[in-house]
Amino acid sequence: MPKPALSRRALNTPPSPIRKLAPLAARAKKAGIHVYKLNIGQPDIESPEEYFEGLRLFKDKVVAYEESQGNEKLCRVWSKYINRTLGIDTRPEQFIITVGASEALVFAFMSCCDPGDEIIIFDPTYANYLGFASISGTSLVPVLCRMEDNFALPERGRIEEKITGRTRAVLICSPNNPTGTVCSKEELGLLFDLCEERNLFLIVDETYREFVYEDFEPFSILNLEGKSDRVIVIDSLSKRFSLCGARVGCLLTSNEEVLASALKIAQARLAAPTISQFASAHMLENIRDGFLEGVRNEFRIRRDALYAALKEIPGVVAHKPQGAFYTVVQLPVPDADDFASYMLEEFSYNGKTTFIAPAAGFYMQNSQGLQQARFAYVLNKNDIDEAIEAIAAGLESYSKR
Numbered sequence: 001m002p003k004p005a006l007s008r009r010a011l012n013t014p015p016s017p018i019r020k021l022a023p024l025a026a027r028a029k030k031a032g033i034h035v036y037k038l039n040i041g042q043p044d045i046e047s048p049e050e051y052f053e054g055l056r057l058f059k060d061k062v063v064a065y066e067e068s069q070g071n072e073k074l075c076r077v078w079s080k081y082i083n084r085t086l087g088i089d090t091r092p093e094q095f096i097i098t099v100g101a102s103e104a105l106v107f108a109f110m111s112c113c114d115p116g117d118e119i120i121i122f123d124p125t126y127a128n129y130l131g132f133a134s135i136s137g138t139s140l141v142p143v144l145c146r147m148e149d150n151f152a153l154p155e156r157g158r159i160e161e162k163i164t165g166r167t168r169a170v171l172i173c174s175p176n177n178p179t180g181t182v183c184s185k186e187e188l189g190l191l192f193d194l195c196e197e198r199n200l201f202l203i204v205d206e207t208y209r210e211f212v213y214e215d216f217e218p219f220s221i222l223n224l225e226g227k228s229d230r231v232i233v234i235d236s237l238s239k240r241f242s243l244c245g246a247r248v249g250c251l252l253t254s255n256e257e258v259l260a261s262a263l264k265i266a267q268a269r270l271a272a273p274t275i276s277q278f279a280s281a282h283m284l285e286n287i288r289d290g291f292l293e294g295v296r297n298e299f300r301i302r303r304d305a306l307y308a309a310l311k312e313i314p315g316v317v318a319h320k321p322q323g324a325f326y327t328v329v330q331l332p333v334p335d336a337d338d339f340a341s342y343m344l345e346e347f348s349y350n351g352k353t354t355f356i357a358p359a360a361g362f363y364m365q366n367s368q369g370l371q372q373a374r375f376a377y378v379l380n381k382n383d384i385d386e387a388i389e390a391i392a393a394g395l396e397s398y399s400k401r
């Protein structure tokens with residue numbers, strides 16, 4: 001009896017480029033080698049005590065479904081938090097609480113696009129956008145941002161030429177994963193104007209909003225065009241509050257039709273987790289002054305250490321990332337994927353090695369980024385120094401094979 005066939009959608013969904021080499025890392029670990037994990041965006045910063053306090057305060061005898069839109073208090077305090085930090089005036093009704101930014105992105109794609117419609121994205125890109133596109137039947141159309149330009153947005157004409165009759169939205173992530181680039185107000189303004197002229201949605205993924213290391217001033221597309229019906233903001237507690245496993249994010253827009261349609265999808269999945277939303281509301285309401293500043297300072301120290309160490313390795317081309325906690329680096333090897341595997345399979349330095357993510361998987365265009373890798377600076381400075389020492393020694397040994 002032949003097996004029932006899988007869908008083309010399932011078969012075409014790409015595997016995560018950051019987890020692809022995980023079995024090699026597991027083998028190295030089993031062989032007693034310490035593996036510095038710079039491949040994945042899992043911060044090691046302690047989650048805020050205020051979140052755990054919130055968990056302890058949950059006293060209901062039944063863990064019931066939450067409202068599909070989200071916990072009423074969480075919508076209220078998140079709106080207040082954003083209004084306070086950005087100096088704007090969102091309302092709780094503009095929020096839909098989701099299972100991380102991931103679900104908010106799926107809701108946005110599903111609300112804005114029919115199967116076959118297109119969303120313009122910028123290459124290299126957060127690789128899971130491809131998964132969300134696959135789930136929603138949407139096509140992503142990449143516009144290349146070049147390493148030589150520090151991955152800044154290309155000129156307007158190069159974005160505009162990608163717009164077709166099927167384009168429904170432009171999606172930008174700032175501060176950016178994987179490049180660490182932060183869009184200027186002018187760049188966001190340019191994208192908004194383009195969307196306005198061509199009648200498109202502008203989806204802004206602000207998962208890393210407060211992780212900006214130069215001249216920090218809290219800034220969002222909401223500061224520019226918060227009342228516009230075409231702006232959809234994606235937010236998350238995962239990274240800035242070191243709460244990846246809490247699975248709490250949101251979709252935020254002034255567009256009532258988008259909210260109504262996203263709510264229908266939210267109703268079909270019933271609700272995001274009740275206890276985590278309860279604890280998140282307590283955390284956002286009570287978070288101590290200076291928490292985010294402390295975390296930002298820590299990542300600035302790590303960013304500086306990583307950049308300083310990479311710059312010293314012969315043949316490596318690194319740019320100083322302005323935000324998030326990633327950077328994409330050019331390595332003096334023909335194939336970064338092969339080098340990353342070599343580091344895990346064949347090399348160790350004082351019993352240690354480093355796990356990096358080959359960058360080709362972050363490009364939608366084939367044969368881009370073959371010599372590049374993404375480094376996530378989610379380890380403390382000391383570990384970063386040692387991880388980059390291992391990379392430098394690994395590059396030298398790799399070149400002599």
Ligand SMILES: Cc1ncc(COP(=O)(O)O)c(C=O)c1O
Pocket residue numbers: 041099100101102103126173176177205207235236237238244248249
């Ligand atoms: C740019 C970007 N958007 C969205 C997400 C998803 O985050 P979460 O679903 O944990 O909120 C991530 C996670 O790494 C990310 O880097």
